[in-house]
Amino acid sequence: MLATASYVFAICVLVKTQIGEGIAAPFQSALDPAGIQAKRILDLWHLTLTVCCVVFAAILIACLIALLRAPRAGRETPADISSTLNAEPRLRRSVIAATVVSVVLLFGLVFADVLTDRALSRLPVADAVHIELTGHQWWWEARYAADEGAPAFTVANELHVPVGRPVVVSLVAADVIHTFWAPNLHGKKDMIPGRSATIEFRADRAGSYRGQCAEFCGVQHALMAFVVVADPAADYEAWAARQREASPTPVGALEARGQQLFMTGSCARCHTISGTPATGRLGPDLTHFASRGTLAAGTLVNDRDALARWITDPGALKPAAMMPPTRLAPSDLHALVAYLETLR
Amino acid sequence: MTNATTTADKGAALLDGPDASPHVREALAATWRDPPGLIGMLCAINHKTIARRFMTTTFVFFILGGLLALAMRTQLARPDARLIDPGLYNELFTMHGTTMMFLFAVPVMQAVAGFLVPLMIGSRSVAFPRMNAYAYWVFLFGGILLFGSLAVNAAPAAGWFSYVPLAGPDYSTGKGTDIWAQMITFTELSGLLEAIVLTTTIFKLRAPGMSLNRMPLFVWATLVTQFMVIFAMPSVMLCSTALILDRLVGTHFYNPAKGGDVLLWQHLFWFFGHPEVYLIFIPPLGFISSIIPTFARRPVFGYPAMVLSLIATAFLAFGLWVHHMFATNIPELGKSFFTAASLMIAIPSAIQIFCWIGTLWTGRLNLKTPLYFVLAFFFILVLGGLTGLMLASVPLDLQVHDTYFVVAHLHYVLIGGAVFPLFGAFYYWFPKFTGRMLDETLGRWNFWLFFIGFNVAFFPMHLLGLQGMPRRVWTYPHGMGWDGMNLAATIGAWTIAASVLLFIVNVVTSYRRGAHAPADPWGGGTLEWSVASVPPPHNFDAIPVVHGRDPLWESTAQPQFVAGLAADAREVLATSVLDARPDHRPLFPAPSIWPFLSALATTVLFIGSIYTPWAVVWASAPVALAMIAWFWPKRRENARAVARERRP
Numbered sequence: 001m002l003a004t005a006s007y008v009f010a011i012c013v014l015v016k017t018q019i020g021e022g023i024a025a026p027f028q029s030a031l032d033p034a035g036i037q038a039k040r041i042l043d044l045w046h047l048t049l050t051v052c053c054v055v056f057a058a059i060l061i062a063c064l065i066a067l068l069r070a071p072r073a074g075r076e077t078p079a080d081i082s083s084t085l086n087a088e089p090r091l092r093r094s095v096i097a098a099t100v101v102s103v104v105l106l107f108g109l110v111f112a113d114v115l116t117d118r119a120l121s122r123l124p125v126a127d128a129v130h131i132e133l134t135g136h137q138w139w140w141e142a143r144y145a146a147d148e149g150a151p152a153f154t155v156a157n158e159l160h161v162p163v164g165r166p167v168v169v170s171l172v173a174a175d176v177i178h179t180f181w182a183p184n185l186h187g188k189k190d191m192i193p194g195r196s197a198t199i200e201f202r203a204d205r206a207g208s209y210r211g212q213c214a215e216f217c218g219v220q221h222a223l224m225a226f227v228v229v230a231d232p233a234a235d236y237e238a239w240a241a242r243q244r245e246a247s248p249t250p251v252g253a254l255e256a257r258g259q260q261l262f263m264t265g266s267c268a269r270c271h272t273i274s275g276t277p278a279t280g281r282l283g284p285d286l287t288h289f290a291s292r293g294t295l296a297a298g299t300l301v302n303d304r305d306a307l308a309r310w311i312t313d314p315g316a317l318k319p320a321a322m323m324p325p326t327r328l329a330p331s332d333l334h335a336l337v338a339y340l341e342t343l344r
Numbered sequence: 345m346t347n348a349t350t351t352a353d354k355g356a357a358l359l360d361g362p363d364a365s366p367h368v369r370e371a372l373a374a375t376w377r378d379p380p381g382l383i384g385m386l387c388a389i390n391h392k393t394i395a396r397r398f399m400t401t402t403f404v405f406f407i408l409g410g411l412l413a414l415a416m417r418t419q420l421a422r423p424d425a426r427l428i429d430p431g432l433y434n435e436l437f438t439m440h441g442t443t444m445m446f447l448f449a450v451p452v453m454q455a456v457a458g459f460l461v462p463l464m465i466g467s468r469s470v471a472f473p474r475m476n477a478y479a480y481w482v483f484l485f486g487g488i489l490l491f492g493s494l495a496v497n498a499a500p501a502a503g504w505f506s507y508v509p510l511a512g513p514d515y516s517t518g519k520g521t522d523i524w525a526q527m528i529t530f531t532e533l534s535g536l537l538e539a540i541v542l543t544t545t546i547f548k549l550r551a552p553g554m555s556l557n558r559m560p561l562f563v564w565a566t567l568v569t570q571f572m573v574i575f576a577m578p579s580v581m582l583c584s585t586a587l588i589l590d591r592l593v594g595t596h597f598y599n600p601a602k603g604g605d606v607l608l609w610q611h612l613f614w615f616f617g618h619p620e621v622y623l624i625f626i627p628p629l630g631f632i633s634s635i636i637p638t639f640a641r642r643p644v645f646g647y648p649a650m651v652l653s654l655i656a657t658a659f660l661a662f663g664l665w666v667h668h669m670f671a672t673n674i675p676e677l678g679k680s681f682f683t684a685a686s687l688m689i690a691i692p693s694a695i696q697i698f699c700w701i702g703t704l705w706t707g708r709l710n711l712k713t714p715l716y717f718v719l720a721f722f723f724i725l726v727l728g729g730l731t732g733l734m735l736a737s738v739p740l741d742l743q744v745h746d747t748y749f750v751v752a753h754l755h756y757v758l759i760g761g762a763v764f765p766l767f768g769a770f771y772y773w774f775p776k777f778t779g780r781m782l783d784e785t786l787g788r789w790n791f792w793l794f795f796i797g798f799n800v801a802f803f804p805m806h807l808l809g810l811q812g813m814p815r816r817v818w819t820y821p822h823g824m825g826w827d828g829m830n831l832a833a834t835i836g837a838w839t840i841a842a843s844v845l846l847f848i849v850n851v852v853t854s855y856r857r858g859a860h861a862p863a864d865p866w867g868g869g870t871l872e873w874s875v876a877s878v879p880p881p882h883n884f885d886a887i888p889v890v891h892g893r894d895p896l897w898e899s900t901a902q903p904q905f906v907a908g909l910a911a912d913a914r915e916v917l918a919t920s921v922l923d924a925r926p927d928h929r930p931l932f933p934a935p936s937i938w939p940f941l942s943a944l945a946t947t948v949l950f951i952g953s954i955y956t957p958w959a960v961v962w963a964s965a966p967v968a969l970a971m972i973a974w975f976w977p978k979r980r981e982n983a984r985a986v987a988r989e990r991r992p
Contacts, residue, residue: 028811028812028824029810029811029812029825030743030744030810030811030812031810031811038743040739041739041740041742041743044737044739044740045734045740045743048733048734048737048740049734052730052731052733052734055726055730056726056727056730059697059701059722059726060722060723060726062701062705063701063704063719063722065705066701066704066705067704067709067719069705070640070704070705070706070707070708070709071708071709072708072709072710072711073641073707073708073709073710074710075710075864075865075866075867076867077641077708077710077867078641079637079641079642079643079867079869079894079897080641080642080707080708081642081643081894081897081898083642083643083645083706084643084892084893084894084898088645088702088706091645091702091705091706092646094698094702095645095646095649095695095698095699095702098694098698099691099694099695099698102690102691102694103691106687106688106690106691106733109687109733109737110683110684110687112737113680113683113736113737113738113739113740114680114683116737116739117676117679117680117683117738117739120739121676137515175509175514175515176507176509176510176515177507177509177510177606179671179746181746181814183743183812186742187671187739187741187742187743187745188671188742188743188745188746189671189673189742190671190672190673192606192607192672192673193509193600193606194600194601194604194605194606195600195606195607195672195673196673197672197673210812212812212814213814214671214745214746214747214814214815215507215671215746216434216502216503216507216510216746216815216816217510218434218510218515219430219431219434219501220430221434221814221816221817221818222430222816222817222818222819222820223819299821319429319430319431320430320431
């Protein structure tokens with residue numbers, strides 16, 4: 001019994017220190033908000049956690065006292081059936097009081113929940129950045145809407161947003177249900193085939209925030225991540241301006257051969273590179289592929305070595321990935337990778 | 345004098361009663377015993393035989409489901425592990441959830457009730473004993489179908505919740521999801537039939553004097569649960585049938601391109617799925633209300649409040665389903681309603697917890713293993729209930745929905761709320777099931793390993809969820825800050841496995857060499873403790889008359905027994921629904937092979953329909969034939985029944 005008690009306290013202490021001091025993973029955590037929406041949810045979390053800890057402690061203490069104070073008995077101890085004859089007013093009052101307290105606390109929690117919910121849905125979005133985000137098995141396609149006369153553009157698996165400016169993301173599912181979730185910025189929202197939904201958030205602190213699909217979406221649900229990069233306004237504008245441009249024409253002979261391989265091989269059937277004949281829509285848009293930090297929806301770091309391995313055999317790195325393996329001579333692979341690396 | 349009257353005259357000599365001769369007792373046992381031999385096993389309909397098989401079968405599924413979980417936890421012990429590939433991992437978690445929900449948690453509660461309810465209410469049988477046997481066989485064949493699919497590498501992999509379109513014809517090719525949907529049909533058919541058996545038993549077969557307000561709380565919990573089954577399960581049969589039609593016949597219930605709706609699945613599934621949690625959770629409340637009074641040596645405090653709480657829980661449970669769908673785009677105001685309802689269901693549970701604590705507070709405690717498992721409930725279930733309050737809040741749910749926080753929550757609720765009390769119930773009623781006592785020392789080891797292992801396995805998952813780890817992932821990258829807690833969870837899972845192994849050792853050794861149990865090893869107050877452990881085939885030599893809520897503790901009033909039921913025929917006493925006044929003496933059917941054969945024919949129909957819709961047509965012929973044979977009236981039995989009628 002004492003062991004139980006000490007165990008309980010150990011766990012309570014653990015909860016308090018872990019959550020209170022936020023020693024969470026730096027870049028995918030609901031406990032480390034980087035925007036107003038996630039902050040509001042975390043405040044509600046702290047309130048709810050406190051209420052729940054108090055209730056939990058009260059119930060356990062009542063249980064422990066009951067166990068410690070009640071005399072011991074054996075199976076032969078005759079059952080005390082006096083309660084069937086006499087009322088037990090003190091016990092009755094205690095149970096009623098505990099029930100009333102529970103009801104009051106629950107109403108308090110409902111009230112706090114509704115207030116937070118209302119605040120979340122009232123984020124001002126007058127000058128918002130509009131993004132249409134499509135979930136595919138198993139990657140993300142983001143189409144940035146035309147903004148103050150500047151044309152629209154498409155990226156994949158890495159969103160940039162300006163700090164301090166609201167973002168409205170329209171959520172679309174290309175195949176099955178996916179869920180958009182970047183916990184440092186906001187809670188999650190489902191992408192449901194045949195239904196439209198939006199999520200509004202605002203990043204208030206610059207940084208990279210990882211997110212991943214939260215609804216089970218098939219074999220490779222686990223490796224369907226993305227990054228939201230919150231940039232200061234000027235950096236964001238510079239990034240957006242670069243993304244709107246067509247891809248650069250390769251200058252070196254090696255890169256030119258790589259481009260030719262891309263266009264004549266199977267790559268161009270699935271991928272788009274604006275400014276070239278490649279207009280495939282099945283896979284991610286690669287126009288500014290080399291500007292992204294990761295490869296294969298957050299599975300690999302985007303460097304030369306990983307890219308070569310990915311092109312050769314995607315299934316070895318991300319089993320069941322839709323991209324087929326491509327057999328190329330080493331020199332051809334080298335040229336293709338060199339070309340892709342120019343797509344900054 | 346005709347043959348019939350001769351039989352009746354002989355029968356008249358063989359009537360039961362408190363003062364009947366040993367000869368009558370033997371006649372009763374011979375009448376109610378299942379036939380011997382292999383064929384006899386297939387013909388068995390005694391409720392205790394069927395319930396023991398049912399419990400054993402569900403427990404085997406519990407072990408299998410647990411092994412699947414161990415494999416998953418082993419894969420997740422380290423980041424970037426490649427022990428299990430993603431396709432197999434998805435099959436594992438689909439099978440784990442499906443097994444635990446459909447093949448273990450709901451049916452095991454019905455199985456235990458099938459054994460205990462007649463004993464607790466003073467009856468010789470459940471109502472519709474042949475249908476009870478049929479329900480068991482259908483359940484068994486459905487479970488074998490599911491695990492057969494895993495053995496031949498055709499297991500479902502779309503999750504136990506089978507969300508469309510992932511589970512639809514375009515994204516789940518192969519037969520896995522069809523098998524899943526038909527497994528639902530098997531288990532829900534079985535579950536619905538059991539619900540009919542149990543509600544009828546409770547309403548019509550209670551001993552005289554056991555009015556509704558004197559029923560043991562476990563019987564109340566069972567009654568409430570079976571009503572929920574009757575209202576909840578048709579919803580999942582409907583949605584799984586629509587799914588199988590989409591997949592096999594080309595309908596478009598869930599295809600938005602043709603006017604179907606993806607969210608329709610979620611509404612129908614959770615309209616069943618949320619009450620299902622309470623189907624699993626309410627019977628254990630009955631276990632606790634049975635165990636606490638016995639070991640606190642006093643009746644439970646607040647009986648009327650307990651009953652009303654059970655009923656309130658059952659009603660509210662049907663108003664919560666949308667809290668599984670807070671991340672969808674349904675209207676916000678609607679979500680607020682479900683937040684309020686989800687928080688309000690905490691009130692009846694809280695009332696029961698307060699009443700139990702009050703009972704312990706004012707009792708004298710006999711601290712035995714069953715009580716330990718019940719005390720763990722106060723720690724684990726309360727914690728799970730409190731995290732449930734967090735999930736009921738729309739904003740908090742938006743963060744923790746579909747993360748390991750939910751995995752932690754649901755295991756705290758289902759293991760703390762159902763499995764711990766169930767283990768307590770096994771320790772408590774094992775003497776009644778087998779005639780032997782389980783070993784106390786092994787019981788304590790079993791308990792502590794389970795309790796500690798459970799918390800080590802599942803507590804860290806709360807934090808994992810808050811730190812961004814989603815559910816249903818076959819692996820996770822290194823450097824997310826999740827490594828240590830995942831390792832702890834895996835160690836905890838293996839500790840639970842060790843604990844369950846100890847339980848099995850305890851059951852096997854005690855079953856063979858354990859101490860013989862007296863009729864009433866714990867000093868309980870309900871009727872099942874008035875008969876021998878193991879109870880005779882006919883349960884009661886004479887049907888008791890009940891004068892209070894704990895008949896064995898207040899057994900002074902007269903009369904104590906009813907006399908006059910036939911000992912050489914399966915005659916039972918039916919009583920009125922509210923006050924349990926003697927009503928009439930129906931004659932129950934004898935053992936028969938036809939429930940088994942009907943279940944086989946039903947199995948052919950269900951499995952055949954996975955491969956061709958025409959199976960529904962041609963395979964219904966054997967089902968009809970088997971059931972006609974089942975219900976075919978026999979001249980001899982008819983004559984006996986007529987002979988027993990007495991004109992007023």
